Amino acid sequence: MFNFKHFFVVMMAGLIGLIGATATTQTQTAAATTIKFTSAMHTNKNLTYKGTIKYYVKSDAKKYQANIHYAANRWNKALGKKVLRPTNSLAGSRLVFTGTNKLGGDVAGMAEINSGVIALNTSWMNRYGTQKQRAVVIHELGHAFGTKDLYNYPDASLRSVFKKQTIMGGNYSTRIGSFDAKLAKWTLTKTRTMSPSEFSHYRSNEGLYYQQMLRGQL
Numbered sequence: 001m002f003n004f005k006h007f008f009v010v011m012m013a014g015l016i017g018l019i020g021a022t023a024t025t026q027t028q029t030a031a032a033t034t035i036k037f038t039s040a041m042h043t044n045k046n047l048t049y050k051g052t053i054k055y056y057v058k059s060d061a062k063k064y065q066a067n068i069h070y071a072a073n074r075w076n077k078a079l080g081k082k083v084l085r086p087t088n089s090l091a092g093s094r095l096v097f098t099g100t101n102k103l104g105g106d107v108a109g110m111a112e113i114n115s116g117v118i119a120l121n122t123s124w125m126n127r128y129g130t131q132k133q134r135a136v137v138i139h140e141l142g143h144a145f146g147t148k149d150l151y152n153y154p155d156a157s158l159r160s161v162f163k164k165q166t167i168m169g170g171n172y173s174t175r176i177g178s179f180d181a182k183l184a185k186w187t188l189t190k191t192r193t194m195s196p197s198e199f200s201h202y203r204s205n206e207g208l209y210y211q212q213m214l215r216g217q218l
Helices: 014-034 059-079 130-144 156-165 178-190 196-203 209-214
Strands: 053-057 084-086 095-100 107-112 117-121
Touching: 053 059, 059 084, 059 095, 059 130, 059 178, 095 209, 107 130, 107 209, 117 130, 117 209, 196 209
Parallel strands: 053 084, 053 095, 095 117
Antiparallel strands: 107 117
């Protein structure tokens, strides 16, 4: 989930921006080698099937399609393989993007792994520029690999660092750093993929996002 309350705007230009970007890169590199990954960072399953996640962009999210593809390509590059692949088949997808105005007012996006849905809050997305829209999608796609929101991490000191410096901490960055990439790769190894029958069971559950989406309730 990408929560608007965790959004911070930092205006930098020229050399200041370059120094800040370099410092963030160094911090992410250091974090990737020093922070221990724990079970509090992942759920119990991911959305892959045979090594890929086929994603479908529903008509109400088409306006964000270019940024969705951008975010998917950024993750594929960070993971070193083409995990995320677009499909024109809703039924054949493992993940569906939909636009909705029925999420909470402070939530820019929400991911539900069980039924394979990422809901983008049009109230916020339509106000955002390209970078912020991409950042929301990149964050939500992180959940598809089984990674939790790090702005809820139980260790307060690390939680503060995650909020400022990581994708899953909600820093609204479009750059997937070394820490984010290594965490995603790790969570993919620590979570399990759902069989077709299990996944179909969740998609037929009327209480989950997929059926709500089909009925126009999401």
